[in-house]
Amino acid sequence: MSDLKSEITKRRTFAIISHPDAGKTTLTEKFLLYGKAINTAGSVKGKKTSKHAVSDWMEIEKQRGISVTSSVLQFNYDGFCINILDTPGHEDFSEDTYRTLMAADSAVMVIDGSKGVEKQTIKLFKVCVMRHIPIFTFINKMDREAKDPFDLIEDIENVLGIDTCPVNWPIGSGKAFKGVYERGTNSVTTFTATQNGQKQVAKDEIAWNEENHDELIEHMGVELYDKLTEDVELLDGASAEFDLKRIQGGDLTPVFFGSALTNFGVENFLKHFLDMTTSPLPRKSNKGIIDPFDKDFSAFVFKIQANMNKAHRDRIAFMRIVSGKFDAGMEVYHVQGKRKAKLSQPQQMMAEERHIVKEAYAGDIIGVFDPGIFSIGDTLTSSDEKFEFEGIPTFAPEHFARVRQVDTMKRKQFIKGINQIAQEGAIQIFQEFNTGMEEIIVGVVGVLQLDVLKFRLESEYNVEIRMDQLPYEYIRWVENADEVDLNSINGTSDMKKIKDLKDNPLLLFVNAWSPNMVQERNPELKMSEFGKA
Numbered sequence: 001m002s003d004l005k006s007e008i009t010k011r012r013t014f015a016i017i018s019h020p021d022a023g024k025t026t027l028t029e030k031f032l033l034y035g036k037a038i039n040t041a042g043s044v045k046g047k048k049t050s051k052h053a054v055s056d057w058m059e060i061e062k063q064r065g066i067s068v069t070s071s072v073l074q075f076n077y078d079g080f081c082i083n084i085l086d087t088p089g090h091e092d093f094s095e096d097t098y099r100t101l102m103a104a105d106s107a108v109m110v111i112d113g114s115k116g117v118e119k120q121t122i123k124l125f126k127v128c129v130m131r132h133i134p135i136f137t138f139i140n141k142m143d144r145e146a147k148d149p150f151d152l153i154e155d156i157e158n159v160l161g162i163d164t165c166p167v168n169w170p171i172g173s174g175k176a177f178k179g180v181y182e183r184g185t186n187s188v189t190t191f192t193a194t195q196n197g198q199k200q201v202a203k204d205e206i207a208w209n210e211e212n213h214d215e216l217i218e219h220m221g222v223e224l225y226d227k228l229t230e231d232v233e234l235l236d237g238a239s240a241e242f243d244l245k246r247i248q249g250g251d252l253t254p255v256f257f258g259s260a261l262t263n264f265g266v267e268n269f270l271k272h273f274l275d276m277t278t279s280p281l282p283r284k285s286n287k288g289i290i291d292p293f294d295k296d297f298s299a300f301v302f303k304i305q306a307n308m309n310k311a312h313r314d315r316i317a318f319m320r321i322v323s324g325k326f327d328a329g330m331e332v333y334h335v336q337g338k339r340k341a342k343l344s345q346p347q348q349m350m351a352e353e354r355h356i357v358k359e360a361y362a363g364d365i366i367g368v369f370d371p372g373i374f375s376i377g378d379t380l381t382s383s384d385e386k387f388e389f390e391g392i393p394t395f396a397p398e399h400f401a402r403v404r405q406v407d408t409m410k411r412k413q414f415i416k417g418i419n420q421i422a423q424e425g426a427i428q429i430f431q432e433f434n435t436g437m438e439e440i441i442v443g444v445v446g447v448l449q450l451d452v453l454k455f456r457l458e459s460e461y462n463v464e465i466r467m468d469q470l471p472y473e474y475i476r477w478v479e480n481a482d483e484v485d486l487n488s489i490n491g492t493s494d495m496k497k498i499k500d501l502k503d504n505p506l507l508l509f510v511n512a513w514s515p516n517m518v519q520e521r522n523p524e525l526k527m528s529e530f531g532k533a
């Protein structure tokens with residue numbers, strides 16, 4: 001196999017998603033531990049301290065003790081080269097979180113066994129479904145009192161609308177947690193807690209058969225033994241059959257139970273996951289499908305992060321390599337900029353350190369220095385044929401505010417600052433429908449981004465702003481504005497018409513049911529929840 005082929009074949013690129021506190025960071029850390037990228041647990045994120053080593057670029061993060069940005073980690077395990085795209089886990093996450101999913105080939109969903117599916121998981125999940133991203137579920141914290149496992153899988157099926165296929169099955173939970181039954185090998189993996197999960201654990205397996213009856217009873221007690229006997233039978237009837245095609249198509253999620261904190265079930269999950277996922281997937285472009293094994297380099301920008309180095313006000317453009325190989329200092333064609341660009345200071349993250357990369361392959365994520373030329377969704381290629389990757393959709397903001405500068409003399413800086421921040425994709429800007437730029441309406445996915453905007457305009461552009469939050473929460477893009485006269489549509493009392501900077505009209509609503517009502521009243525109107533890519 002050629003170098004290019006073998007390098008790409010061994011790559012796996014996935015996003016890890018969860019509701020805050022479900023255990024995403026702990027699980028990621030354990031993956032790194034198995035990959036020997038770190039030596040002890042606790043080094044990726046000591047919540048209030050070392051975590052900032054990863055993204056210590058914005059005061060606001062420090063003030064609030066949260067991570068506003070998402071990062072990428074690369075490590076090797078068992079012959080694979082793994083890229084994990086971390087997503088900010090706090091409530092106030094941003095559009096970046098959604099976009100990160102566009103750069104992944106699969107997603108690992110971490111669920112807290114005592115809580116089941118939570119709000120944040122649902123939102124991210126919808127994006128996975130839209131893109132048919134395969135989802136692997138890890139039900140965590142089984143060493144704590146958990147919900148009944150049948151209720152947990154039913155919850156996933158009902159709330160998320162996807163079939164489940166448990167790969168293993170828990171035996172008790174909390175203090176009575178005795179391990180899991182592995183359906184594939186018909187055996188029981190016993191649970192042994194280690195001190196704070198600092199070290200990898202040796203595990204014991206007992207085959208699930210009559211011969212081992214006494215040993216099994218001794219391990220789990222009669223009650224759990226009887227329950228497991230019943231569960232195993234029920235499971236075959238209650239869950240979908242294992243079907244790799246359906247898993248890879250994003251219709252069926254394999255479910256694993258474990259406890260990231262104590263290392264239980266983590267390596268088993270990683271092994272199955274690597275077995276079931278594919279190497280980097282091709283992507284669509286306006287010139288057809290681009291294959292990862294193409295010898296020409298190509299990539300798309302999915303995230304722009306500003307001001308990592310405050311002294312320089314620089315930006316880093318993160319791109320997912322779709323095909324070929326990247327060499328440091330390479331000159332490529334920037335399709336949207338219509339000119340050649342040298343990709344300088346390419347960086348990758350390894351555990352908590354940023355380092356310069358010399359080469360990278362399809363499936364990898366690199367961050368390059370951006371002098372202000374890249375936008376989200378841009379294509380870069382070394383091919384002679386110029387093509388553009390399918391764009392990244394604009395996700396519906398859920399919070400809106402009217403923004404104006406306090407000092408009217410600073411109009412220019414205000415417009416420049418707000419435009420640059422919008423170009424990075426942290427905010428979306430709109431205008432009143434019938435007037436121009438005098439009043440700017442800002443839309444954000446996570447409400448924290450409004451604070452970030454205020455903070456950055458003041459600290460980077462020296463512009464003080466006034467911000468009045470608006471009550472709207474629902475937005476619809478109008479897809480056929482050339483066919484309908486928006487001034488004469490029959491709206492609801494809570495509806496507001498706005499337009500984006502390209503004069504495309506949009507509708508804002510306060511109430512969740514209003515968009516449907518407007519649709520019913522104006523059947524000719526075509527509305528969409530996602531903006532044009």
Ligand code: G4P
Pocket residue numbers: 018019020021022023024025026027047089140141142143144258259260261262
């Ligand atoms: P997140 O990234 O999804 O937000 O979650 P994180 O890993 O930070 O975990 C949230 C809390 O849950 C942490 O405790 C963590 O130690 C705990 N946790 C994670 N996995 C497990 C598990 O399998 N079992 C149990 N019992 N707890 C688990 P914390 O006290 O909030 O933080 P810390 O100070 O211990 O880091």
